Amino acid sequence: MLSLLSSSLNQAVQKLLGRTVTDVTLREYLRDIQRALIKADVDVNLVLNLTESIKKSAFNPPPGVTRKDHILYLTYKELVKLLGEKPVHPTLKRDSTVFLLVGIQGSGKTTTVAKLANFYKNKNYKVGVVCADTYRPAAYEQLKQLLKNIDIPVWWEKGKSSIELASSGVKKLKEEGFNIILIDTAGRHRDESTLMSEMKLIHDSVNPDNTILVVDGTIGQEARRQAE
Ligand SMILES: Nc1nc2c(ncn2[C@@H]2O[C@H](COP(=O)(O)OP(=O)(O)O)[C@@H](O)[C@H]2O)c(=O)[nH]1
Ligand SMILES: [Mg+2]
Incomplete structure (x- = not known):
């Protein structure tokens, strides 16, 4: 195109x-x-x-x-x-920086988490990932698979809600001195409003330094609707 x-x-x-x-x-x-x-x-x-x-x-x-x-x-x-005239750079804090990735199912969140993990690892940051996707059973496996070669830990616990996972994961990784903490979320819900309210709850409970909306690059003007 x-x-x-x-x-x-x-x-x-x-x-x-x-x-x-x-x-x-x-x-x-x-x-x-x-x-x-x-x-x-x-x-x-x-x-x-x-x-x-x-x-x-x-x-x-x-x-x-x-x-x-x-x-x-x-x-x-x-x-x-x-x-867009100027590129937007993420906020990076001295001790630890939290990234929350949001977007609908299949837009590329998990893949982007792995790419960002790799990027910051190569810049010598201590990187950890939190899997807050409780909708797909294989979400945790997918992350582990993508990150195992670069030796990045993934935080996940069975039976916890996505909000509990996000907040306990961030707390734990911060305590352990991780500089970059990436939270992968789910994008499949019964309807849009449940997705939005869950993202808002996760956002409010972890208060991320950067929230990134991941959008499929081929959807054209539909991207605007998703962002809104
Ligand atoms: N061609 C292409 N495929 C991608 C890209 N990012 C992700 N995918 C593929 O899109 C599918 C969904 O990606 P995933 O990261 O699991 O999306 P999520 O559901 O938002 O976590 C997977 O099959 C990925 O391999 C990309 O930049 N280009
Ligand atoms: Mg995913």
């Missing part, structure tokens, strides 16, 4: 470069950009805002800059803005 987007944006730019910039060619260029973004499942309102911003100052380049270069600069600037 991304390669299709980049080639259609590139085509729009190439077409503009081959022409003189007039009202007509600008309109056509903006329409090409809109089409490319909408095809890539970008929200229509975001697309309209983006092209409106380009249009607004397209014919007012700073001295010494051609219209064409200015339009390309505006396009670049607006696309960067759309994607």
